[in-house]
Amino acid sequence: MSLKDLLTPFTAWKNVFEDSYVVKDPFNDRPGADRYRGFHKNDISECIGCGTCEEICENKAIDLVPVEGIDTKDGDSGLRPRVDYGRCCWCALCVDVCTTNSLSLSNEYTWVSEDPEDFRFIPGVDKKPWDDNEKGWKKPEGEYNFYEPERVHMEHLEPEARDNSFIEMVKGFSKEQAQKEADRCVECGICVATCPAHMGIPEYIKAVRQDDIEQGFKILYETNPLPEICGRICTHKCETVCSVGHNGDPLSIRWLKRYIADQVDSEDYKKVLGTENIEKNDRKVAIIGAGPAGLSAAHYLALAGYNCTIFEKLPEAGGMMRYGIPEYRLPYDQLDKDINYIKSLGVEIKYNTSVGKDILLNDLKREYDAVFAGTGLHLGRSTRIPGTDHEQVYMAADLLREISLGNEIPLAEKIVVIGGGNVAMDITRSIARLQNKKYGKVDVTATSLESEDIMPADREEVVEAREEKAIVDPGWGPEKIEIEEGKLKGLHVKKCLSVFDEAGRFSPTFDEENHKFFPADMIVESIGQGADLSYISDDIRDNIEFNERGRMVVNEYFQSKAEWLFVGGDIIQGPDVIHGIANGHQAARGIDKYLNGDLKYKSE
């Protein structure tokens, strides 16, 4: 033993006043690293229960379960993830894929309980000590994404290329674009409930991704017999709840639907859909109106073997889709592609036949086994302000119909449109095109009661109208129309402060000091449409229930109290195409039940 060996232990004494490098209280004080992946946290108010966390979990550690106090509603399944820590491997894929960024991991990794069941809980619902822990693993911002947050750009015709004609402005996806867009879908299915027709959206998007167009096409027709149309002009409520839209652009669901329908040639429809041989029965159903509701009912009834005859007042089928929506949004050949297929199933359409005039509803009742009425809202509503009886004041619905019929419409050089919905934008943009063509310049102003942020029109409609040089000046309440020596001079308006009261009822308030005058030679009213139900004769009317707002009351199969009469579409729900389609489909199921003796207006 050397001297050094004896002295060395004492050198340790020099460290006696140094700070300790070991954890002083290892039982209580051993924090995880800042980005340690510990127990889950979930921001319950942000989470929408889309289930992508469950889907990605390699260990099947996550279940989606109902939680008391969280309601199932549009855009929220009402389910929340429950984690089984007997399986969780703390990989944090669930956090990285979370569409709302509600899910994260705390850096807490020590937790003792004697009950194994405690290690299966719903983060954020079952309160835990680490719920307010700021540290841990969050999805790194801007570093990587499991799905592309931005949608594939859809090409539109430039304003200069479209503002004096009615050619279609949206170009449609190529195969590569469609597959790239479809690849963004996380297949959660949150959108399905919001779609009025409950289309199989994740399934048909999957078909696009897998390039199985026939399968996608079949899925479309299960719930929607007008895919070319809806692929273009659907109000796409589905996209408003898309989970991917919480941190990025929602899926372009509408354009993907259009992509599928565009890929199938008319002559292949029956082969792809397997409808070459339909077994017919001997029962007859009359349908009033060849709009989306009537066509949808006819389609599904024809598939079930019924002989359907549609009575259409106008010279061609489509209803508002043809006579309301301008051609630049929905070209007539695409409209005809959908309609011709329905006709090819044996559906007969009697054009220029007005029920109530050319044939009576009672005749239909007598000659057919059941009747479906989808007559829509075609009567323009007036603001009824002073001056609306002037001959240069028109209704948007009437003008749009005339344009579709190929007739020339009265067209002044200076026009004001009253209204802020999609129909108002349709007539404004149609007028802009016609003015541009006729006068080489655009002078049309759309003004609505609603301010810009609550205008009912789709945002893109407003943006595109402005691109086409129309003026959109929202937030004004019409007061009166100025008429001088019988000549229309313009529209007086006052500032609108609010449109709805606290209970959400229509009750506009105005700033009486703030007025404006829109000079004009012609005014178009577009504040909504009403139904013309004059075809329902009094004896039938007495047998139908109406609610306090004058709407017909129907059961869940759109059957009226007069049990042979089913009613759907805009006169019941909407107004939009997709509700009409859904109503028509459901009414077709109802008629089938009714004719088999399985349906009463009120079930006992």
Add this chain to the structure above:
Amino acid sequence: MDKIIKDLTSRFKVTDYIQQRPNMAYVTVQKELAISLITHMRDIEGFTHFVLLTAVDWIEDNLFQLTYILNSPDKKVDLGIRVMIDRENPTMDSAHHLWQQVATYQRELKEMFGIDFPGSPRVDESFILEGWDDIPPYRRDFDTLKYAEETYFPRDGRGSNDPAEYMKKKLYPDEEK
């Protein structure tokens, strides 16, 4: 750090130099030169501390990446040495003679990725997966979920809901397809 890398570049064919942070850098080197480079770093450059050895499965490129991390206690810097090896026939020269604990890492990689290190002590013995009869589980073509479903059973009380189905049940239960 720059000086070390410059010296390395002059002696060995290294590529993909990445300065991760001031005291940490990565280089990639050919498989055949890797052990002599590591030996050089240990014996000449003072990287005497072996930190770890790990692997990544680049299945799309048909490669495994090995990463040796060395530390120089004097210079207080880390150097990561990456080696890409063929995924079809994954073998690598052993480095257990440089640090004996390397053998443990190599045994782990043999088990989890199927990368062989001939001559490494006990390299063929089970590491943690006793009785494993599937492909090595860290390989990306190993289907963890399928394995879990086939091997384990769900605890009592487990059960999930499909969001779309559940929403139908809650919001529009009567509507048939």
